[in-house]
Amino acid sequence: MGANIENKSVLLIIGGGIAAYKSLELIRLLSKQGIRTRAILTKAAKEFVTPLSVASLTGEKVYDDLFSLTDEAEMGHIQLSRSADLLVVAPATADLMAKMTTGQATDLATTALLATDKPVLIAPAMNVRMWGHPATQRNLNTLKGDGIMTIGPDDGDMACGEYGPGRMSEPEAICGAIVDFFQGSAKKPLRGRKMLVTAGPTHEPIDPVRYIANRSSGKQGYAIAAALADLGAEVTLVSGPTRLDTPRGVTRKSIESAKDMLAACEAALPVEAAIFAAAVADWRVEAESDQKIKKREGQLPSLSLAENPDILATVSARKSDRPSLVIGFAAETETIIENGKAKLAKKGCDWILANDVGTGTGTFGGDDNQVFLLTRDSVEDWPKQSKEAVARTLADRIAKYFQEVDACLT
Incomplete structure (x- = not known):
């Protein structure tokens, strides 16, 4: 763990997919690196992981409601999106990617992503046919053109029983990408190529x-x-x-x-x-x-x-x-x-x-x-x-x- 990694912070946006369970392990791995994590859960994400389990691992309050007056007074969505050093969307569902592409702000997650001035990393996860759909690939190219960083997805067995690209990258890989980002480009002479x-x-x-x-x-x-x-x-x-x-x-x-x-x-x-x-x-x-x-x-x-x-x-x-x-x-x-x-x-x-x-x-x-x-x-x-x-x-x-x-x- 380098001094340039300790005390860094991540705002983790957990999307509503079966891969959401991997976000718990990701939080644990980031903590071992000395990286602080706050989390936003989408409404669909709460069908897969509970706010209590996420809060237990982050040691922080979990945010999920755009219109919570208490949260808006204590930690407004703009401040929440800008207080982190990096925003990470894992899993990034097809729906979330589409909303990011068109600049929608329909809930706390999408509003934070639209309001942030910090770098964003997404870890896509979805059914193989959804991933290969021309609309998703157009959205992916648009997001990359906007400077959004991506990791994955990997090939593998799907919860739906199909096989192919669409599996969210493993927590170790996502954590490694985050650490690489915080280490900067000094040892990354091929960054951006x-x-x-x-x-x-x-x-x-x-x-x-x-x-x-x-x-x-x-x-x-x-x-x-x-x-x-x-x-x-x-x-x-x-x-x-x-x-x-x-x-x-x-x-x-x-x-x-x-x-x-x-x-x-x-x-x-x-x-x-x-x-x-x-x-x-x-x-x-x-x-x-x-x-x-x-x-x-x-x-x-x-x-x-x-x-x-x-x-x-x-x-x-x-x-x-x-x-x-x-x-x-x-x-x-x-x-x-x-x-x-x-x-x-x-x-x-x-x-x-x-x-x-x-x-x-x-x-x-x-x-x-x-x-x-x-x-x-x-x-x-x-x-x-x-x-x-x-x-x-x-x-x-x-x-x-x-x-x-x-x-x-x-």
């Missing part, structure tokens, strides 16, 4: 049961996303199927096939840097069967393959919204540097991280990696180290790159 990372394998379906895949675990890409987020970047992680948890402060888009990954990457643009660490399958079955291909004695199925889209080359070749820095990976089993240089030239990207994934290296699925950073003018031989260490080194190099770009512009 949007970045895209791909990770994991792709699964190319043969039929409803079988698919073509590879041995990628996604560990390196996830570590890169986490390292960039730790430096303050706003990271979108486009991930193939993995068993890994979404890194703190990262927005994850889960996909299956190479076509899906390309579409998700293009939807994430524009970004300032794109790091393509995913092991995308080069081929897919040209005609996927909609029924399981039955095994017949003495007969082997004939599978005709088609080439998958080249995501790295496609993004590198974009005109109006090409990222300033495009980084690819070259997973090789021989002549690592030579093949990496050839890929750098062919794909049109700016950097290549070439690594040996041959039998016995333990790179695929393992915890360590050894890479060469290739640019048009140089080759760097990085020592074998953990994938987290590789990610931190790369994130630092990316931060240095943008610092040099900024210096040239001043």
